[in-house]
Amino acid sequence: MKGSNIRGRVTEKTFYRFIIEVVEEYGGSGVSEIRFNSEPDIVFDFLDIKWLMPVKIGEDNKTIKDNFISYCRHRRESGINSGILLFLPKEARSISPEDETLRRFIRRKKVTALIDTELLQDGIRDTLPEIFEFIIEEMQKKTIKPYPLGLIINLLRQHIEDMMKEITLTESDILRIITNLDLFLGIGAEELLEKKKEESIRFLSSYIILSQLLFLRFYSEAHPEIMQGFTKPTKEQLRKIFERIKDINYRPIYEIDILDSIPEEYVSSAFELIQGLRIERQIYEIPGRLFHELMPKKIRKMLAAFYTRPQAAEILANLVIEKPNDIVFDPACGSGTILTSLYRRKRELFDGERNPHRQFCEEEIFGCDIMPFAVHLSGANLASLDVSETIDRTQIILGDSLKLSLGKALIPGIASIFLPTEEMAYKRTGEEYIVKPKEVDVIAMNPPFTKVERGIHKYIDMTRFKKNCGGEVGLWGHFIILAHEFLKERGLLGAILPINFLRGRESNKVREFIFSNYSPLFILKPTFNYGFTEWTEYRDIILVARKGKKKNYDVKFCLIRKDISKLSKEEIRDITEAIKVGKQHKFLDMRSFSCDEIKQHFCNLMWFCGISNFEHRDILIAFLEKFNLKKFPNGYFKEGFRPVPKGVSSFLFITRDNIR
Ligand SMILES: C[S@@+](CC[C@H](N)C(=O)[O-])C[C@H]1O[C@@H](n2cnc3c(N)ncnc32)[C@H](O)[C@@H]1O
Structure with a gap:
């Protein structure tokens, strides 16, 4: 057969001979084939272990998933514990079945490989020789490498x-x-x-x-x-x-x-x-x-289940947790993205000998959500962060947060309408028990942005905090006033809020509330993504503020200049450290503004961050100063170009208005 051309349809089997050539070149020996389902898998010895190598044409998730499951079964039944699953690009089916073409394809085309050994697990896309190089190098390290999360x-x-x-x-x-x-x-x-x-x-x-x-x-x-x-x-x-x-x-x-x-x-x-x-x-x-x-x-889309990007939750947690024993509360916890990040951050800072899992879950982490399924998930998610210790309960409350009150104290002024409710949480055995929310060091939340006009009153009462947040602001404004009630003096509030927090009439009262009861520390805006929350129709920001007003303070406006969903754990750690100490970072553009400057532009704080780069701001401000303008007069900008084709909208002409 060697040297002859293969006629007919190209299947996985057609490539075996050429794959085996590469395996042998890299030191694989004792090559044979073993049948499990339809196509036989290649089996060989390499680096002192036995490997199974199933080969499939197609690199889509379904092909990979189905064949991975089939491989797992085969692995169990054959007793061969390591494998390289090869997924060839679809075009493999349509190449001409001549030896040289097949050989070139196998050696030069990138293929997807799932590598599965006791220590090393990975999914990579490269040429077959590179994949073998990679395996040899990684196996020498003898360290555990789990499959990538993605x-x-x-x-x-x-x-x-x-x-x-x-x-x-x-x-x-x-x-x-x-x-x-x-x-x-x-x-x-x-x-x-x-x-x-x-x-x-x-x-x-x-x-x-x-x-x-x-x-x-x-x-x-x-x-x-x-x-x-x-x-x-x-x-x-x-x-x-x-x-x-x-x-x-x-x-x-x-x-x-x-x-x-x-x-x-x-x-x-x-x-x-x-x-x-x-x-x-x-x-x-x-x-x-x-x-x-x-x-x-x-x-x-259907469930309108807006969630916090896990990376945003990590950013938030890094900025608000200062001590390992901080008591934290997320009053709109959903399935627990922020709570689990807060937990992880607390644990990173914890340097005691004993296991803090029970203390964290049973005493220091509070959450609340109105959606029962989310509450169950949050509880299970927290519990599973350390399965070596069985906890009796978590403090995730099922209920309307806007009805919660500190302990049993009545709230002056509104007590007559709203008696504080004692809300339920669940023990690990499923029994309900009453949680009395207490004052906390940290509130971290991504409250619902739901607008008033969406008929939200049907489900949630929006009168309790109206006095402080105004009647036009979305639910999020009410959550800010609620948070204030639970936060200790000098405690940290970290919230993902619609960008409209920074401007406009609807949010004016909330903005005033924050700037008169807190010292805002950081305002983070993504420049690459629409928001820190995924799937919302609103742009958003992260606000971090310390309860209690200082006479003079600076607010750091921080532009995040990388796709949030692609930020690694290390990048998040470095960026948040840079924010805290006021250092620049390649994915961060940051400027501080004094409270006096902020007061001058209080009705529109986008003045400080409505750009994707502070250099652009400098150009615009220099332009205004040159013409002695406080702001661009109304009607100053006119639409000249539709942003088609893509890219045209990235330039701006500033011209005099006398060309007509
Ligand atoms: C933007 S999501 C937060 C998601 C959460 N951080 C996560 O990633 O899972 C807002 C959450 O607020 C909850 N919610 C809405 N109104 C609420 C209320 N009145 N009390 C408590 N939770 C509420 C929703 O069920 C939803 O889970």
Whole structure:
């Protein structure tokens, strides 16, 4: 066969000979083939271990995910514990089947490879020889390298999408899972009912099963005894384990039994996927970010579930947590993105000997959300940040934050209308218990931006704080006044707010409230992204302010000059440190302005940050000064060009108005 041309359709098998050539060149030996499903996998010895090498044409998430699951099964059954999964670009099917062309393709084209060994796991895209170079280099390090978070999320999201198609839910199933959709989803459910209720329920059900398997994986890694008697991921066996875990932890999550609505194949492949991805190696990063990350785009839009980008939550946490024992509260905690970041930051600063997990979760971290499912998730996410310790409760309250009050104290002036309510949280056993929110060192939040005209009064009372925040501002303004009530003197408020906080009439009262009761420290604006919150229709900023007014203070306006979603943990740490000490950083443009300057432009603070680069601001201000203007007169700018083609809008002509 060697040297001859292969005729006919190009399949995966057509490439085997040329792949094996590369394997052998890099020292692979004892090459053979082993059949598991349809196509045989290549098997070889390399670097003193045995490897399985499945080869597939196609690099889309579905192909990768399905074949990864199949590989995991094959790995278990064959007892061969390492693998390189190769995914060739689609064009492989249409190349001419001549030896030289095939050989060149395999050596020169970039392919996707998932590498799976005891220590090294990775997903890379490179040429096959480079992939082998990479493996040799990485394996020498002998350190654990988990799969990148992005890859894990893509494969899990794909599985959710596949599972959603197969879920069979009758009306009564839906009612069993979610007794009341309104309660389950909180506000917005009414509208949703008319739209795509079923699709959303399919997502939620798929997500629930996935999180049950996920928390099981986290938990069983620390407590392997929970898996006693478990041999295969069948529904029957999983149900038994779920029962067991429910008696120990995460009851609210495991209480929902939807195993019957999902075909066994999807449940067991979800189990294989989670196991194969060794998701526990990313346990510190995953909780708090999956719910939104796994939500298919159209569902996000439907549920209008705006979430905080995990990187924004990390930025916020780095800026507001000053001590490891800071008591923190997020009154709009959603699934816990900010709370888990606050936890991580507290833990980074903690240098004691003992494990602070229980103290953090049971005493120092408070959250509240109106959406029951979010509350359960927040609790489970916090609990799973350290599964070695079983906690009895978290302090995540289910309820309308705007009704919360400190302890039992009545609020002067409004007490007659609103008696403070004692809101419920859940113990790990699922029992309800009463939480009395107390004064905290830090409030960190991304409150709902919902506008008044959206009929929000139907669900939430907006009169309690109206006196202080005005009647026109969105819900977020009410949350600011609420936060004030819970924050200790000198405590830090960190909030993601609509950019309109900085300007205009609607937000004027809130702005005044902040600038007369706080010393604002930092105002961060993204320049690359629309906002720190994903999927909102509003631009937003991060405000960090210290409670208590100082006579003189400077506010640092900070422009973040990189795509927020691409910021690494280290970059976030460096940027936030730079902000705190007033140093520049390549992804940061920062200027300080005094409170006197701020007063002069109080009705529009965009004066300080309405640009993407402070040099642009200098040019505009120099221009105004030259002509002795305080601001550009009304009607000064006229639209001259439509921003088509792309890029045209990035220049600006300033001309005299006498050309007519
Ligand atoms: C922008 S989201 C915050 C998301 C959260 N930081 C996350 O990433 O998961 C706003 C949250 O406020 C909640 N919410 C809206 N009105 C509320 C109220 N009156 N009391 C408590 N939570 C409320 C919503 O359910 C939603 O989860």
